[in-house]
Amino acid sequence: MVAAEEGAITPPTGVAxxxxxxxxxxxxxxxSSYRPKPxxxxxxxxxxxxxxxxRRVIYVGKAKSLRQRLASYFQxxxxxxxxxxxxVTTAASVEWTVVSTxxxxxxxxxxxIKEYDPRFNVKYRDDKSYPYLAVTLNxxxxxxxxxxxxxxxxVRYFGPYGHAWAIRETVDLMxxxxxxxxxxxxxxxxxxxxxRPCLLGYIGKCSAPCVGRVTPEEHRELAEEFCDFMAGRTGxxxxxxxxxxxxAAEEMEYEKAARLRDxxxxxxxxxxxxxxxxxxxxxxxxxxxxxxxxxxAVQIFHVRGGRVRGQRGWVTDKVENVDTAGLVEHAxxxxxxxxxxxxxxxxxxxxxxPEDTGAVTEWLxxxxxxxxxLRVPQRGDKKALMETVERNALQALGLHKTKRASDLTTRSRxxxxxxxxxxxxxxxxxxxxFDISHLQGEDVVASMVVFEDGxxxxxxxxxxxxxxxEGQDDVRSMHEVITRRFKRYLAEKDRTGEWxxxxxxxxxxxxxxxxxxxxxxxxxLVVVDGGQPQVAAAKRALDxxxxxxxxxxxxxxxxxxxxxxxxxxxxxxxxxxxxxxxLQRVRDTAHDFAIRxxxxxRSKRIRTxxxxxxxGLGETRKQALIKHFGSVKRLRQATIEQxxxxxxxxRKTAESVVVALAQTAPxxxxxxxxxxxxxxxxxxxxxx
Numbered sequence: 001m002v003a004a005e006e007g008a009i010t011p012p013t014g015v016a017x018x019x020x021x022x023x024x025x026x027x028x029x030x031x032s033s034y035r036p037k038p039x040x041x042x043x044x045x046x047x048x049x050x051x052x053x054x055r056r057v058i059y060v061g062k063a064k065s066l067r068q069r070l071a072s073y074f075q076x077x078x079x080x081x082x083x084x085x086x087x088v089t090t091a092a093s094v095e096w097t098v099v100s101t102x103x104x105x106x107x108x109x110x111x112x113i114k115e116y117d118p119r120f121n122v123k124y125r126d127d128k129s130y131p132y133l134a135v136t137l138n139x140x141x142x143x144x145x146x147x148x149x150x151x152x153x154x155v156r157y158f159g160p161y162g163h164a165w166a167i168r169e170t171v172d173l174m175x176x177x178x179x180x181x182x183x184x185x186x187x188x189x190x191x192x193x194x195x196r197p198c199l200l201g202y203i204g205k206c207s208a209p210c211v212g213r214v215t216p217e218e219h220r221e222l223a224e225e226f227c228d229f230m231a232g233r234t235g236x237x238x239x240x241x242x243x244x245x246x247x248a249a250e251e252m253e254y255e256k257a258a259r260l261r262d263x264x265x266x267x268x269x270x271x272x273x274x275x276x277x278x279x280x281x282x283x284x285x286x287x288x289x290x291x292x293x294x295x296x297a298v299q300i301f302h303v304r305g306g307r308v309r310g311q312r313g314w315v316t317d318k319v320e321n322v323d324t325a326g327l328v329e330h331a332x333x334x335x336x337x338x339x340x341x342x343x344x345x346x347x348x349x350x351x352x353x354p355e356d357t358g359a360v361t362e363w364l365x366x367x368x369x370x371x372x373x374l375r376v377p378q379r380g381d382k383k384a385l386m387e388t389v390e391r392n393a394l395q396a397l398g399l400h401k402t403k404r405a406s407d408l409t410t411r412s413r414x415x416x417x418x419x420x421x422x423x424x425x426x427x428x429x430x431x432x433x434f435d436i437s438h439l440q441g442e443d444v445v446a447s448m449v450v451f452e453d454g455x456x457x458x459x460x461x462x463x464x465x466x467x468x469x470e471g472q473d474d475v476r477s478m479h480e481v482i483t484r485r486f487k488r489y490l491a492e493k494d495r496t497g498e499w500x501x502x503x504x505x506x507x508x509x510x511x512x513x514x515x516x517x518x519x520x521x522x523x524x525l526v527v528v529d530g531g532q533p534q535v536a537a538a539k540r541a542l543d544x545x546x547x548x549x550x551x552x553x554x555x556x557x558x559x560x561x562x563x564x565x566x567x568x569x570x571x572x573x574x575x576x577x578x579x580x581x582x583l584q585r586v587r588d589t590a591h592d593f594a595i596r597x598x599x600x601x602r603s604k605r606i607r608t609x610x611x612x613x614x615x616g617l618g619e620t621r622k623q624a625l626i627k628h629f630g631s632v633k634r635l636r637q638a639t640i641e642q643x644x645x646x647x648x649x650x651r652k653t654a655e656s657v658v659v660a661l662a663q664t665a666p667x668x669x670x671x672x673x674x675x676x677x678x679x680x681x682x683x684x685x686x687x688x
Contacts, residue, residue, distance in 0.1 A: 031088045035074045041067040046098040047108045049116075050091040054521045057116035059087050062105040064356065066096050081321035087120045102359035103366070110333045122296075122316055122330045133158040133167045135180070135227055140216055141188070141209045142223035144171055144180045151343070158230045158309060175205040177241075177263045178226040181219065182206065230309075238264060282306045284347035284382070285335070288389035289327055290397040297397035298331050301389050304345070313393065315400045329354035336367050344368035349377050349386055410578055411454030417579030418525070421562065421571050424551055428525035429453055432485075433586045434538070435529035436466075436477045437594035443601045446481040447594035450523070451586050463597045475537045478528055482541035489522055490545060522550050529587050531556040531563050531570075539565035555587045613660040614653070621648050625657070636661045 046066040050059040063069030073094075077085050099105050113121055134147035138154025146164050151157060171182065181188065183198060183206075191198055191210040201208035209219045229237055245260035286301045295315060302310040322330070328350045336344050344367045353376060354360045364372040377383040415427035431451045438444040444466040450457040464484065466477050526542075528534045535554035542550060553571075554563040560580065561570035573580035610632060611622045628646045629635040635643075635657070643654035 031074050031077070031091070034091070034093050036070065036094065041070050041096065042098055043067045044098050045100070045102050045105045046096050047105050047112065048094060048096040049112065049118075050087060050120075051093045051095070052090055053092040056521065057112070057118050058091060059118050059120040060109055060112045060116065062102075062109040064102060066098070070094065070096070083120070083321045090120075102356050103362050106333075106356070106359050106363050110337050113333075114337070122322055122327065131164040131167060133171065133230065135223055137220075137223065137227075141181050141219050143184075144175075144182050144223075144226065156227050157343070158227075158304070172205075174226065174229070175200070178222050178229070179205055179207040180223050180226050181209060183210075282347070283345040284349055285345050286349045286377075286382075286386050286389045287328065287331055287335070287351070288386060288393045289324060289331075289351055290390065290393035291324065291327065292397075295397065295400070296327050297393045297400060298327070299389050299393040299396060300331075300335065301385065301392075302345075303385075311392075313396050315397065324352040325354050328352055329356075329360060332360060332364070336364060344372060346371070347373045347375075349375065349382060351376065351386070351390070411582075414578035414582040415454055417573070417577055418582065421573055421579060422525070422551055422553055422564065424524070426524070428523070428551065430523040431525045431527060431586055432523040433527040433529070433590040434478065434481055434485075435587070435590040435594040436474045436481070437591075437598040438477075439598065443598055444477055445594060445598045445601060446477060447590050447597060448481070448485065449586065449590045449593055451582075451589075454582060456589060461593060463593065465601075474530065475533045478530070478534045479537040479541045482526070482528075482538045483545065486522070486542060486545050486547055486550075490547075522547070525551045525553065527583060527586055527590075528552070528554045529557075529591055530554050531561070535563045535565055553583075555583050557587075560584065610661055611657065613663070614656045617653060617657070621646075621653075624648060632661070 043065050045062075045064055047060065047062045048066060048070060049057050052058050061069065073080075073084070073088050077089070080088065097108065099108060132147050132151075134145055135156040135158075136143045136145070136154070137156050138152075146167050147155070147157070175182070179200075182200065183191075187198065188210050191201075195211060197206065197208035197211050197213070200206035201211070201213070207214045207219055207222060209216065214222070225237070241260055241264050245257050245264065248254075248257035248260060282303055283305070284303045286303065288299050290297045290299075297313065297315045299313040300311065301308050302312075316327075332348070332350075332354070344364055348364065353374065357374065361372060361374045364374060377386050412427075415429070418424070419427045429452060433449050433451075435447050436444065437447070446464040446466060448462040448464070450460040462485075464481050466480060526538060528538050531554055535552060538554075539552045542548070542552065552565055555561070556563060556570070561572060562580075562583065563570050573583075611617060611625065624646055625635055625643070626632070629638060640651065640654045640658055643649055643657055644651055649657075
């Protein structure tokens with residue numbers, strides 16, 4: 001728990017900071033307009049947040065001295081790093097929280113970065129969920145399995161591994177020596193009931209605790225030996241097996257000796273998959289970086305018991321002005337911030353020490369529950385291995401640039417072409433596209449998809465149900481959807497009154513503490529699926545709300561023409577244009593999203609039942625009837641008195657049910673006149 005200054009976290013009742021409205025020129029804020037007054041900032045450790053004009057947190061930082069660190073942001077803009085300059089001119093306010101120690105500042109900074117996802121902080125985005133070899137020691141009969149995702153208490157983890165198949169190969173080799181259970185709970189219970197083991201039990205790769213071949217204590221001992229071997233204590237175990245093999249051979253128990261020989265070979269093959277790189281007792285993580293001015297690649301080797309047990313890595317954009325030491329600190333937060341204590345090794349080797357080495361070391365020690373050494377290797381085997389990790393980081397960065405270069409260039413060119421074609425002042429970094437879908441005027445719905453920096457932002461997709469009217473009026477529907485979406489934005493922007501825009505439960509606001517909710521800030525460009533009428537409706541909705549800083553265009557499917565408000569002729573982009581391709585992708589995504597929603601609504605609506613004809617019988621009582629009798633067929637056979645026994649059913653309604661079911665009675669079944677057998681039976685299409 002971070003011991004912050006009382007009242008310093010929740011605005012506005014005592015935040016030790018400012019939330020001033022900054023004056024803006026050409027869309028950029030003047031930092032001097034929200035600069036704190038001299039003497040307001042304490043000379044203490046703490047964490048600070050910069051917010052933009054929409055109250056979104058755009059940067060989180062920590063400092064030994066808040067006064068010195070924040071003062072560095074409010075100097076002559078010409079002296080600031082370009083990224084820092086962009087950040088302070090985007091921000092509209094700054095606030096801070098005082099804490100007791102640098103370790104608490106580190107913890108609070110990490111928590112806020114995870115909570116607010118600030119756009120100007122370094123973001124390490126790991127693009128895959130790494131698999132672990134896990135042993136469920138929290139169960140009566142521990143199980144060996146592949147696990148991903150969050151770690152669970154009482155489970156022993158080894159890894160991470162690059163591929164799940166690598167884990168399965170290792171486990172398959174070791175099961176002949178450590179026949180631990182690998183089956184799921186359901187399979188285990190099934191074989192307990194059957195009284196016979198699965199195939200692995202018959203071939204000797206499972207000790208078959210399901211049928212009592214071993215006691216729970218014996219099976220747990222096997223699992224613990226498996227864990228000891230995976231943790232690196234391999235030499236002692238292999239030497240013990242070799243002694244047993246020699247003793248069996250001397251006693252002329254050749255079959256036992258051969259089996260032990262094969263077990264030793266299997267264990268050695270499993271060990272070959274992890275080369276010995278350091279002393280057997282070494283538990284360390286080696287972190288290396290490869291970086292340029294814009295990006296940085298991180299590689300981590302996990303060494304346990306002197307062997308490389310796992311490897312992982314990611315690439316990040318260097319959004320903020322940060323050096324190698326700062327990147328190392330962010331990587332440590334990312335790697336150990338959410339891990340359980342046993343994931344932090346005794347030793348962490350890095351290319352450069354963080355600025356607050358003492359605070360970071362103390363934080364790691366707290367995460368592990370024991371002392372942690374954080375240092376830069378200088379010589380010997382660890383230095384050589386660090387060079388190997390660095391080569392992997394360089395290769396990862398080069399591969400990333402090769403894959404992404406064309407994509408980045410293409411997206412940038414597409415946004416520039418759109419800005420030029422539509423006459424925008426800058427590239428539309430956030431694009432929202434709307435589409436209307438219905439089936440002959442019924443089940444009218446709308447979709448909204450969001451693209452940021454030319455990439456789909458699926459978490460911010462939204463769908464709307466048009467309830468005000470029915471019919472094939474796409475123009476009116478478009479006007480309603482645009483109005484509803486931007487009324488919410490205005491309500492959150494002004495913080496006054498309640499939004500009145502129809503029944504739309506998908507809207508979420510931007511919280512007072514700056515959490516990045518979905519509808520609280522506008523796009524630079526609104527794209528509608530359609531031509532002049534739809535564009536005019538969208539523009540009219542924005543004009544009625546007084547919004548004049550959002551551009552609008554439409555993309556008509558017939559000739560792929562781009563329509564602008566108040567223009568009689570469309571803008572025709574070349575077929576090979578990257579800008580047109582991006583608009584098409586945005587439009588098609590919105591269309592598909594709307595179609596899926598409309599189809600799901602239609603499928604629910606057309607599920608008919610004979611009970612639908614009963615006047616005044618709602619869904620709740622329909623379900624109660626089906627649940628009580630089990631099926632419509634049995635309900636047909638019930639009397640009025642029996643139907644009245646169902647909770648909520650009166651005699652009048654019961655009579656209406658009997659009449660309705662009689663009117664929709666199924667035809668008589670076909671009968672084989674020779675044998676008297678029923679050939680086909682129908683229940684009038686009802687479902688059971």
